[in-house]
Amino acid sequence: MAEQSEQQSEQSEVSIWLRPARSGRGPAPAFDRDRLAEAGVALADAQGLAAVTMRAVAQSLGSAPASLYRYVATRDELVELMTDRVNAEISYAGLGAGDWLDDLLVLAREARAVCLRHPWLLDVFASSAPVGPRTLAYLDRCLACLDELPLGGKDKLEAIAVLQSLVASLARAELAKQLDATEPPPWRRARDEYLRHAAATGEYPHLTTVLKDAGPAGSKSADELFDRIVTRALRGLLLAR
Amino acid sequence: MAEQSEQQSEQSEVSIWLRPARSGRGPAPAFDRDRLAEAGVALADAQGLAAVTMRAVAQSLGSAPASLYRYVATRDELVELMTDRVNAEISYAGLGAGDWLDDLLVLAREARAVCLRHPWLLDVFASSAPVGPRTLAYLDRCLACLDELPLGGKDKLEAIAVLQSLVASLARAELAKQLDATEPPPWRRARDEYLRHAAATGEYPHLTTVLKDAGPAGSKSADELFDRIVTRALRGLLLAR
DNA sequence: CTGGTTCTGCGATCGCTGTTCGCAGTATTG
DNA sequence: CAATACTGCGAACAGCGATCGCAGAACCAG
Known part of the structure; x- marks a missing residue:
C-alpha cells in the first residue's frame, strides 16, 4: 500500500540529522552511522580527506561500496558525520x-x-x-x-x-x-626551486634580501607588530565594504 | 642522440615557471599557456572551479583533452596558471x-x-x-x-x-x-530546516533565542566589538602555541 | 507455522574525472 | 632532401561517486 518511491525521493533532500537511522523492519544493519564516521575519521587522520573514498571506507569496514549508501545518501553526508563526530572531543x-x-x-x-x-x-x-x-x-x-x-x-x-x-x-x-x-612534498621542492631562481634574477629585490636573511623568527616585538597589522587591516577591510 | 625519456621524466618534477614553453622545432602550437589560463578563468568565473575540467577547457578552446598536456603537465598546473593570471588585475x-x-x-x-x-x-x-x-x-x-x-x-x-x-x-x-x-542551493534548504528543528527542540537555548531575533545586523558598536574580539582572540591564540 | 512485507548487503554497471600511449602529420634543421 | 623534434589527438585506463535490481534475512499479521 505504501508508495516508497515518493518517500525516498523526498528523503534525499532532507538533512541526515532529521532522517531516522532505521525503521525496525528487516535484518539488523551490520554497523551504524557512527561506526561509519569512525572509519572515515581514521582514514582521514592517516592519509588525508582525499583518502576517504567510499571504496576505502567500505574496505576498512569489511563491506562493499554500495552498502554504505544504506547509511548515507552521499559522500558529503559521510564527511558531515565525520565532522560532527570529532566535535565530541x-x-x-x-x-x-x-x-x-x-x-x-x-x-x-x-x-x-x-x-x-x-x-x-x-x-x-x-x-x-x-x-x-x-x-x-x-x-x-x-x-x-x-x-x-x-x-x-x-x-x-x-x-x-x-x-x-x-x-x-x-x-x-x-x-x-x-x-x-x-620532508618531501614533491611539488614543494619544485616551488622552492622556482623561488630561489626568482630571487637570483633580481627581479624581486625585497624578496631576494628577505630570503637571504636566515635569522631566527619570533620575538616579543614581532607578536606586537602582528597585532598592530592585523587589527588595522581588519578595521580597514571592514570599512571597505 | 638525445634521450627524451630522461628529459621528460625530470621535467615533470620542475615548476612550470622554469620550464620553457616551446623549443623552436616542430609545428607552431595552436595556443599558448596564457590562452589556456584565460579559458580556465572564464570557466571558473562562470561555473566554479569544479567546472574547470580538462575536457571542458579543451572544448572551449576547440581542442581535445589530450592536447592540453602539451602545455601543462597536470590540471594543478593549469590552476597555477589561472591563479597567477588574475594577479595581473x-x-x-x-x-x-x-x-x-x-x-x-x-x-x-x-x-x-x-x-x-x-x-x-x-x-x-x-x-x-x-x-x-x-x-x-x-x-x-x-x-x-x-x-x-x-x-x-x-x-x-x-x-x-x-x-x-x-x-x-x-x-x-x-x-x-x-x-x-x-536563491536556493538545495543542501542549504536541508541545513536550515535542521537548524529550525534543532532550535525548536529547546536543546540549544541560546541558539533558539538568537534565531528568533530577526533584527537588522550591522551597527557602529558591532564593528568595534568585532575588533575587540578578534584582536584579543589573535593574541590569545598566538600565545597558545 | 506460514506468507507477505520490508528491509539489508552487494555485484554489476554507469558516467565522469585526470592522465597516458602511440600514431599521423608538420615545421624546422643540417 | 632527409632526419629530427615537435604538434594535435583518438583511444584507452584506472579510479571516483553513485544507481539499479536482486537474493536473502528478519519481522509481523493471521
Whole structure:
C-alpha cells in the first residue's frame, strides 16, 4: 500500500540529522552511522580527506561500496558525520574562570586543538560548513558567551563566524609550519626551486634580501607588530565594504 | 642522440615557471599557456572551479583533452596558471599616499577585490599556495612595505601570510553574505530546516533565542566589538602555541 | 507455522574525472 | 632532401561517486 518511491525521493533532500537511522523492519544493519564516521575519521587522520573514498571506507569496514549508501545518501553526508563526530572531543571544562571574552577564547582554543588533531577539517570547512548536533552544542556555548552583549542575533552569529575562520587560519598556519619541518612534498621542492631562481634574477629585490636573511623568527616585538597589522587591516577591510 | 625519456621524466618534477614553453622545432602550437589560463578563468568565473575540467577547457578552446598536456603537465598546473593570471588585475597605483601600514592596506584591498571577482581563488588557496611571477611581484610589493621594520625575514613573510589569510577569510564572509541573498542551493534548504528543528527542540537555548531575533545586523558598536574580539582572540591564540 | 512485507548487503554497471600511449602529420634543421 | 623534434589527438585506463535490481534475512499479521 505504501508508495516508497515518493518517500525516498523526498528523503534525499532532507538533512541526515532529521532522517531516522532505521525503521525496525528487516535484518539488523551490520554497523551504524557512527561506526561509519569512525572509519572515515581514521582514514582521514592517516592519509588525508582525499583518502576517504567510499571504496576505502567500505574496505576498512569489511563491506562493499554500495552498502554504505544504506547509511548515507552521499559522500558529503559521510564527511558531515565525520565532522560532527570529532566535535565530541571538545571539552567545556575550562569555562567560567573569567569574563565572557575569556570563555570565548577557551572555546576557540578547544576548536583550534581539534583542527590540529584532524587537519582534514580545514579542507572540510573550506568548501562547506557542516552542522550537526555536536556542532550546535559548541555554537550554543559560544552564543552563551555573548549573551549579555548589546548585539543583534545576526551580529552575534557573524562575530562567531569571523572568530571561527580566524581559528582555522591560524591552525592552517601552524600546520604549514610543522609541515615544513618534515620532508618531501614533491611539488614543494619544485616551488622552492622556482623561488630561489626568482630571487637570483633580481627581479624581486625585497624578496631576494628577505630570503637571504636566515635569522631566527619570533620575538616579543614581532607578536606586537602582528597585532598592530592585523587589527588595522581588519578595521580597514571592514570599512571597505 | 638525445634521450627524451630522461628529459621528460625530470621535467615533470620542475615548476612550470622554469620550464620553457616551446623549443623552436616542430609545428607552431595552436595556443599558448596564457590562452589556456584565460579559458580556465572564464570557466571558473562562470561555473566554479569544479567546472574547470580538462575536457571542458579543451572544448572551449576547440581542442581535445589530450592536447592540453602539451602545455601543462597536470590540471594543478593549469590552476597555477589561472591563479597567477588574475594577479595581473592588481593595481599598484594607490601606493605611497601614507605610511607603510597604509600601503599594506591598499595592497590587501586590491587582493580582496581580486578574490571577490574570482571566488574560486578561495578554493585554490584552501588546498595549495601557487606561486607565479605575478604573485611574486605582489609579494615583493608587500615586503617593500615592511622594509624599515625591525623584523627578521621569516617574520616578515609570516606577517604577510597571516594578513593574506585574513583577507581570504573576510572575502569568504562577504561572498557568503551575498550568496545568502540569492536563491536556493538545495543542501542549504536541508541545513536550515535542521537548524529550525534543532532550535525548536529547546536543546540549544541560546541558539533558539538568537534565531528568533530577526533584527537588522550591522551597527557602529558591532564593528568595534568585532575588533575587540578578534584582536584579543589573535593574541590569545598566538600565545597558545 | 506460514506468507507477505520490508528491509539489508552487494555485484554489476554507469558516467565522469585526470592522465597516458602511440600514431599521423608538420615545421624546422643540417 | 632527409632526419629530427615537435604538434594535435583518438583511444584507452584506472579510479571516483553513485544507481539499479536482486537474493536473502528478519519481522509481523493471521
